[in-house]
Amino acid sequence: MGGPSLATQGFRAVPSLRYLNSTPAFFFADDGTSTGGFNHDGRARTLAEQAQRPFLAPHEMANASKADVLDKVRRAAYAEELRAAFGAAILDDADAAFDRIAFALQQFQKEDPAFHPFSSKYDRFLAGKAQLSDAELRGLGLFNNPGKGNCAACHPSAKSADGASPLFTDFSYDNLGVPRNAAIAATADPAYFDMGLCGPDRTDLTARQDLCGAFKVPTLRNVATRKTFFHNGAFTTLRDVLRFYVRRDTNPEEWYPLAADGTADRFNDLPAALRGNVNTTEAPYNRKPGMAPALSDAEIEDLLQFLGTLNDDNQS
């Protein structure tokens, strides 16, 4: 919720700002995979670019204009520090000042270790300094196992060859067919579809209909602390998220509204023509109704235990 009186509803859940310092700008990899970028649809190429929009967006901070923002900054306690860093005339030109403010925010996020502390129990375990409990270890095994959770396929859990700690995201995009969230007022219009890479917020890839419905793979660090999940906040608990992953295809009626003929309206947050874009080939999405889900309820509990180890220390 945002706007002048914090009463205007937005369109997407707020992503975490942690662990974004090594995200690359959006690009297509050699094999065509969309990679990188900031925001759920990767439309901002840098943290600075991403920082600019919330100031002016009507459903966020709702400032009237850049000059409006500047007025507020001039009256703030840190105006002198801005002048010291960027020159005495910085607050006189709205565009330049706005640019530098966004730049300062970017550098803060990149340089301050508070944004990437790597202080979770899992980090200590990777360093050989802590032991995971049996349930947490089982959860890690399920996370990595390509035949069970297969989570590591998009959320890598191992250190890279150069020793960098895992960020639990490969910066790519995936189309999960998340159910439509009626809590978002905009969805009352049946013609409204938030399709991520191909629009409506992002405008440069509208021609790539094969990318419609794909949203950015976020980091899983601190995921157990979240209250809303996926781009549209369709779920409010991590347990529901995990159950959705493994039961989306085996029990679609648990997730999607039933159509008149009794079948589930699968992938109802996408126009009918584009529902073929949804990932149904990679585990655990490759099952059919009637098959057992990739993870049993007990295994989901183990996995939740493991995901809890990804919380940075000052969080847990």
Add this chain to the structure above:
Amino acid sequence: MMKKTLLAQALVTALAIAPAAHADEAALMKRLDQLAAELEKVKAELAATRQKADAVEQRQQAATPTAPAAPAPAAPATAAAPTAPAAPAGPATASVAPTVPSAQPVPVPAPAPAPAVPTAVVTSPASPAGSTYPGIQAPEAPRTVFSAYGEINYNRPTRNASGAQLDVRRTVLGFEHRFDERTKVVTELEWEHAVTSASDQGEAAVEQVYVEREFDTGLRAKAGLFLVPAGLLNQNHEPTAYYGVERNFVETAIIPTTWREAGVGVGKTLDNGLALEGGLTTGFDLNKWDASSSEGRESPLGSIHQEGQLARARNFAVYGAANWRGMPGLLLGGSVFTGTVGHATPNFAANDARVTLWDLHARYNPGRWDLSALYARGTISNTEALNLTFVGNPAPVPSSFYGWYGQAAYRLWKQGDYSLFPFARYERFNTAKTFAAVPAGLGVATAPDERVVTVGANLRVGSGVVLKADYQKFAEDKSRDRVNLGVGFSF
């Protein structure tokens, strides 16, 4: 002698065509005087030319350097020398830029054509130094010698026709340059899979580059990037040196041929035929282990080798090798290599892990037979904590891996410079024989040993070319059964 006769003839002709009917006798005398003076001048010029030639000859003789201790090149070079005219053989160094200008003789006015660049075979036994013909000086051995080998292989899985592949497996160019009898540099460059670029799968690599010096005691010392003396194939890996199209599995998956490390090594061959080697070199880097890929399962050490490429060197490794050739036709030997592989990486769970690889091998050539056997075993210690972080992944770090093989080849027939060697080889190996213990249910099951039977033949053509064909049968993974054909060369 010839010149005098010519001159006399010329004189006679000149006199003959001179205006004979000259009434004036005085004019005739004057003409005669003129001709005599010219004759004297020509005589003087001839003497001077002769003197110059003598001086040059003398200078050449004085400047010819003594023959180096390096083995003389093969026959073609010796044959080329006598074709040079009176002047001694021109610079015998290869046409590649020689580096010692002071030893260069002054070029004669009519220089002899340089003998064809000899391409001495580095791997074949050296011909004895010295000339076969008494009285003719043996040409100097070339200081820079090129060698090369290449193999082009065709593989056709018998149960999967679409997996057929023909690959320029490797093309290798090497050169060895001798600075003097005791010092040399050896380099080997390799191109794999024909094309190397960011979007191609080939590889261009430096396989060896090291300098070696021999001391009075017979001790040799080398420094640089060189092949580790392990197994039978690692140091003798040209296609003409082994049987079968592909290198055997034990010496590719367990001993990661061609395995090279950077560092220093010493060696000495004792009089009883025992050759000892030892050294201190870079080792492996366990940080490179990728538990989610199959690379580690295919060759544990091959997936973590550094090959002198920005190699982590906080931890070094030591190796030793002993090979005994005291009895003709028999080789017995073994080697050991050990080093820690964590390199004190911050936040790495296996900084004290140690890799050790040892092998025993034998090769026996009675009559027409070529028999060989090898056993190799490797261990990686202290992997428990690291493997815990890999639970669920298909390829955790093994704690031991091993392999052995027995091979027999026989020279069935020989006709001219063709010879046929049918052979058979049985190998048994396991790239993940054991794993360090992890809590129940979280480990990866060990796979059974793979057993491969290879039956085929090498057809040697001349001294450097080989055609190969074989069939390989796998006991565990039958989808890998295949027919292989290959052509290789080495000089």
